[in-house]
Amino acid sequence: MAATAPSQSAPLAALSSTATELDVRDMVEALGAALTDAGIDGDLRGSITLAVSEALNNVTEHGYAGRAPGEVHMVVDLLADRVLVTLSDSGHGMPGGALPPGLLPDSSGARADLPEGGFGWFLIHKLCLDLSHTRHAGRNTLRMTFPRYLAPEKS
Amino acid sequence: MAATAPSQSAPLAALSSTATELDVRDMVEALGAALTDAGIDGDLRGSITLAVSEALNNVTEHGYAGRAPGEVHMVVDLLADRVLVTLSDSGHGMPGGALPPGLLPDSSGARADLPEGGFGWFLIHKLCLDLSHTRHAGRNTLRMTFPRYLAPEKS
Amino acid sequence: MQLTCATHNNIKVITVEDNRIDAASAIRFKDEMRTLTDDGADHVLLDLSGVAFVDSSGLGAIIASMKQMGDGRRLDLAGLTPDVAKVFRLTRMDSIFVIHKDMAAALQRAAG
Amino acid sequence: MQLTCATHNNIKVITVEDNRIDAASAIRFKDEMRTLTDDGADHVLLDLSGVAFVDSSGLGAIIASMKQMGDGRRLDLAGLTPDVAKVFRLTRMDSIFVIHKDMAAALQRAAG
Numbered sequence: 001m002a003a004t005a006p007s008q009s010a011p012l013a014a015l016s017s018t019a020t021e022l023d024v025r026d027m028v029e030a031l032g033a034a035l036t037d038a039g040i041d042g043d044l045r046g047s048i049t050l051a052v053s054e055a056l057n058n059v060t061e062h063g064y065a066g067r068a069p070g071e072v073h074m075v076v077d078l079l080a081d082r083v084l085v086t087l088s089d090s091g092h093g094m095p096g097g098a099l100p101p102g103l104l105p106d107s108s109g110a111r112a113d114l115p116e117g118g119f120g121w122f123l124i125h126k127l128c129l130d131l132s133h134t135r136h137a138g139r140n141t142l143r144m145t146f147p148r149y150l151a152p153e154k155s
Numbered sequence: 156m157a158a159t160a161p162s163q164s165a166p167l168a169a170l171s172s173t174a175t176e177l178d179v180r181d182m183v184e185a186l187g188a189a190l191t192d193a194g195i196d197g198d199l200r201g202s203i204t205l206a207v208s209e210a211l212n213n214v215t216e217h218g219y220a221g222r223a224p225g226e227v228h229m230v231v232d233l234l235a236d237r238v239l240v241t242l243s244d245s246g247h248g249m250p251g252g253a254l255p256p257g258l259l260p261d262s263s264g265a266r267a268d269l270p271e272g273g274f275g276w277f278l279i280h281k282l283c284l285d286l287s288h289t290r291h292a293g294r295n296t297l298r299m300t301f302p303r304y305l306a307p308e309k310s
Numbered sequence: 311m312q313l314t315c316a317t318h319n320n321i322k323v324i325t326v327e328d329n330r331i332d333a334a335s336a337i338r339f340k341d342e343m344r345t346l347t348d349d350g351a352d353h354v355l356l357d358l359s360g361v362a363f364v365d366s367s368g369l370g371a372i373i374a375s376m377k378q379m380g381d382g383r384r385l386d387l388a389g390l391t392p393d394v395a396k397v398f399r400l401t402r403m404d405s406i407f408v409i410h411k412d413m414a415a416a417l418q419r420a421a422g
Numbered sequence: 423m424q425l426t427c428a429t430h431n432n433i434k435v436i437t438v439e440d441n442r443i444d445a446a447s448a449i450r451f452k453d454e455m456r457t458l459t460d461d462g463a464d465h466v467l468l469d470l471s472g473v474a475f476v477d478s479s480g481l482g483a484i485i486a487s488m489k490q491m492g493d494g495r496r497l498d499l500a501g502l503t504p505d506v507a508k509v510f511r512l513t514r515m516d517s518i519f520v521i522h523k524d525m526a527a528a529l530q531r532a533a534g
C-alpha cells in the first residue's frame with residue numbers, strides 16, 4: 001500500500017479477484033485496510049467501503065449471472081481532494097446500457113410488503129460524489145468518485 | 156470521450172481489447188484521438204502515445220507469451236496537472252517481480268551489433284513522470300503518470 | 311454466521327457475534343434468525359453492537375428476519391455502530407425498526 | 423505496409439506510404455525493405471515524411487533494414503516528423519543514422 005506515495009502516482013491499491021461473495025468480501029476488507037493506512041477513517045471510510053461493496057456485489061450477482069464467476073479488478077487512487085475507485089469486469093452490461101437510476105425502494109406499505117433488496121444502486125448513487133459507467137469491447141468500467149475529506153452523504 | 160468532464164470524474168477513456176498487435180494499435184489510436192479531443196497535442200500527445208504503445212506491445216509480446224492472447228484494459232484520466240494511464244492485464248508477471256529497469260541498449264559497437272530491440276522499457280521510463288507496477292491475484296496493473304501540460308522528456 | 315441468544319425481562323436478545331452481515335453471510339443470517347425466532351417470542355431484540363459492517367444484502371436479511379416473524383411480533387434493534395446506523399438511515403429503514411442506542415437502553419425502556 | 427521507390431542523383435529513395443511503423447507492421451516493413459534494397463544500391467534514402475508514429479519495434483525494423491544492407495552501403499533518413507524524431511533522439515539512434523531535414527536537403531547534400 002503506497003500510503004505515503006504522492007497523489008497522482010501509484011494507486012493506493014490495485015486488487016483483483018474472482019467475483020464470488022467471499023472473494024469480494026476480502027476485497028472490501030483490503031480496501032478498508034488501505035483506506036485506514038492512508039488516514040481515511042470514520043464516516044468517509046464507511047461510505048466508501050459500503051458503496052464499493054454494493055458495486056462488487058452487483059458484479060457478483062448480476063454481472064456474471066448465468067455464467068461462471070469471472071474476474072473483477074479494482075484500482076483505488078488518492079487524489080488531492082478526491083478518492084477514485086475504478087472497478088472493471090467482463091460481465092454483462094448494464095440493463096439498457098445505462099447506469100440503473102438508484103431509486104429508493106418503497107417501504108411505505110405493510111410489513112409483509114417491505115423491500116428486502118433493490119437498495120444497491122440507491123446506496124451507490126447516494127454515497128458517490130460522481131459516478132460513471134463505460135462499456136467497451138465486453139468490459140465494464142465503473143468509476144466511483146468520493147470526496148477525500150468530507151462525509152459524502154447527500155441529504 | 157468525456158473531454159469536457161471535470162477532472163477526477165469519469166475517465167477520459169476506458170478501453171479494452173485483446174492483446175494482439177493490430178488490436179493494441181487501434182487502442183493507441185483511440186488514445187491519441189481522446190487526447191486530441193481533450194486538447195492534449197504535440198509533443199505531449201506523442202510522448203503519451205509512444206509510452207503507452209510500448210507498454211501495450213510488451214503485454215502482447217511478453218505478457219501473454221506462450222499462451223493465447225488475453226485481454227488488456229486501459230483507463231485514462233485527466234487530472235488538474237497530470238495524465239494517468241492505467242493498464243491492466245492477466246498475463247505473466249514482470250521478470251523477477253519488479254519493473255524492468257529500462258537501460259538504454261548499447262549502440263556503440265559495429266553496425267552489425269546494433270540493437271534491434273530492448274528499447275521498450277527504456278522509452279517508458281524516459282517518457283513517464285512516474286511509473287508503478289502492482290501484481291495481485293494474477294493481474295498486473297501498470298500505472299503510468301504523465302504531466303498534463305509540459306513535455307515529459309527527461310534529459 | 312454466529313448468533314447467541316439470551317432472555318432478559320421477557321425479551322429475547324439475539325446477539326450477532328460476527329462483525330459483518332454482508333452478501334456472503336446474509337442468507338445464513340436469515341436462516342439462523344428463523345431458527346432462533348421460531349419459538350414465538352413476542353419481543354425480540356437484535357444486538358448489533360459487535361457488527362461493524364452491514365451492506366444492502368445484510369440489511370435485506372434483517373428486514374426479512376422481521377417479516378418472517380409475522381405481524382404482531384416485534385424485532386427491535388440495538389447497538390448500531392456508525393456505519394450500520396448509516397445504512398438504516400439512508401434507506402429510511404430507521405423509521406421501520408425501533409432502534410435503541412444500546413442494550414441497557416433497550417431493556418430499560420422495555421422494563422419502564 | 424506500402425513502400426514506394428524512385429531514383430534521384432544515383433540515390434535510391436524509398437518512401438513509406440503508411441503513417442505508422444509499429445509492432446503490427448515492423449516485420450513487413452523490414453521484409454519489404456530487404457526486397458527493395460536487394461539490388462545493391464549503395465546509397466538509400468528512406469523518406470519518413472508521411473510517417474507520424476514509429477514505436478520501438480518500428481525503430482528496430484529500421485535499424486534491421488540498415489544492418490541487412492551490410493557494411494559499405496548507406497541508409498539515410500529524411501523528413502522525420504516530430505514524434506518520429508523523438509524516438510531516434512531518445513534512443514540515441516540519431517547519432518547512428520544520417521538524418522536529413524527533408525528530401526530536398528538530402529538530395530542537395532548528395533549532389534553538392
Ligand SMILES: Nc1ncnc2c1ncn2[C@@H]1O[C@H](COP(=O)(O)OP(=O)(O)O)[C@@H](O)[C@H]1O
Pocket residue numbers: 058059061062063091092093094095100102117118119120121122366
Ligand atoms: N453489474 C451489473 N451488471 C449488470 N446488471 C446489473 C449490475 N448491477 C445491477 N444490475 C441490474 O440492476 C438491478 C438493480 O440493482 P440493485 O439496485 O443493486 O439491486 P439489488 O440490491 O437487488 O442487487 C439489478 O437487479 C440488475 O438487474
Ligand SMILES: Nc1ncnc2c1ncn2[C@@H]1O[C@H](COP(=O)(O)OP(=O)(O)O)[C@@H](O)[C@H]1O
Pocket residue numbers: 213214216217218246247248249250255257272273274275276277478
Ligand atoms: N508486460 C510484460 N510482462 C512480462 N514480462 C515483460 C513485460 N514487459 C517486458 N517484459 C520483459 O522485459 C524485457 C525487456 O522489455 P523491453 O525493454 O520492452 O524490450 P523489448 O523492446 O525487446 O520488448 C522483455 O524481454 C521481457 O522479458
